[in-house]
Amino acid sequence: MNLIKRRRIYYLCTIFLGLLLVGISFFANTDNVYIIGLGCGLCGGSGAKLIQLRKIASDPESARRFNTRQSEERAVFLANKSGNIMYLLVNLAEFTAIVVFMFMGNSKIINILSLAVFVQLFVRAGIMWYLNKKY
Amino acid sequence: MKNRLTELRKMAGIRQDELADALDVSRQTVISLESGRYNPSIILAFKIAKYFRLPIEDIFIYEE
Numbered sequence: 001m002n003l004i005k006r007r008r009i010y011y012l013c014t015i016f017l018g019l020l021l022v023g024i025s026f027f028a029n030t031d032n033v034y035i036i037g038l039g040c041g042l043c044g045g046s047g048a049k050l051i052q053l054r055k056i057a058s059d060p061e062s063a064r065r066f067n068t069r070q071s072e073e074r075a076v077f078l079a080n081k082s083g084n085i086m087y088l089l090v091n092l093a094e095f096t097a098i099v100v101f102m103f104m105g106n107s108k109i110i111n112i113l114s115l116a117v118f119v120q121l122f123v124r125a126g127i128m129w130y131l132n133k134k135y
Numbered sequence: 136m137k138n139r140l141t142e143l144r145k146m147a148g149i150r151q152d153e154l155a156d157a158l159d160v161s162r163q164t165v166i167s168l169e170s171g172r173y174n175p176s177i178i179l180a181f182k183i184a185k186y187f188r189l190p191i192e193d194i195f196i197y198e199e
Contacts, residue, residue, distance in 0.1 A: 068159055068160065068161055069161055072159065072160045072161055072164060073160070073164075073175070073176050073178075073179060074160065074161070074163070074164040074167065074173055075161070077173075
């Protein structure tokens with residue numbers, strides 16, 4: 001399956017998720033405006049991406065350039081590197097938030113954040129272990 | 136790692152975007168390779184060597 005087709009399926013799934021959220025907000029009779037906002041945002045953003053992909057796919061030269069740009073090794077290397085940096089920064093932000101909330105005495109948020117950090121580190125260690133076994 | 140990519144490309148009389156098209160990479164990758172900011176994978180190094188019909192060690196110079 002080529003990259004454009006995979007991206008199309010991904011954006012169709014996010015549109016479906018957006019519609020689901022909009023539907024839930026209507027039928028569940030909830031006052032939560034964030035659900036309908038998130039649903040509309042997902043539909044709008046993914047719809048725009050689908051239109052963009054359709055335009056790219058209609059021109060073979062654009063499609064070839066898109067595939068090269070997205071899947072060439074330097075792009076993958078940069079994406080992995082930025083992902084690693086982002087992970088470190090997110091961890092740092094979480095630890096900072098835990099310390100700040102500790103001083104404020106908000107134990108409920110500290111518990112949630114600590115659980116999130118634990119799950120992240122646990123998943124990372126698991127993936128590292130799996131990749132170590134695989135390669 | 137140093138390389139002779141700029142020199143070889145100019146000797147072959149091709150532009151960066153033409154080399155990029157031949158190697159299935161973006162022009163930005165060719166620019167990064169030529170400036171030595173990015174080291175290619177072994178597959179890309181082989182592709183480059185095949186394109187210029189030279190052994191890899193004649194294009195890429197390993198320095199400790």
